[in-house]
Amino acid sequence: DVIKELLVWLCKLVYREDEEIMINALWAFSYLTDGSEEVINEVLRTGIARRISDSLLHNRMALKIPALRAIGNIVAGNETH
Numbered sequence: 001d002v003i004k005e006l007l008v009w010l011c012k013l014v015y016r017e018d019e020e021i022m023i024n025a026l027w028a029f030s031y032l033t034d035g036s037e038e039v040i041n042e043v044l045r046t047g048i049a050r051r052i053s054d055s056l057l058h059n060r061m062a063l064k065i066p067a068l069r070a071i072g073n074i075v076a077g078n079e080t081h
Contacts, residue, residue, distance in 0.1 A: 010025050014026065014029070026070060034069075040073070040077045
């Protein structure tokens with residue numbers, strides 16, 4: 001599945017030290033989690049939600065905004081999220 005393969009790479013990018021790469025990966029998670037419940041479930045299965053939420057503690061607002069959008073999209077899903 002293309003989404004699963006994409007998530008593998010995005011999860012790696014969120015752990016990079018280059019903040020611009022992290023920002024772009026977080027925006028990708030934001031866009032992905034704005035989709036179907038199935039995609040949100042796949043994102044949650046990766047375990048990356050913890051790393052995304054940890055990004056909210058970062059000093060740079062550019063990292064916080066896409067992280068907050070992604071978390072918001074996840075919690076706005078169904079009650080199992």
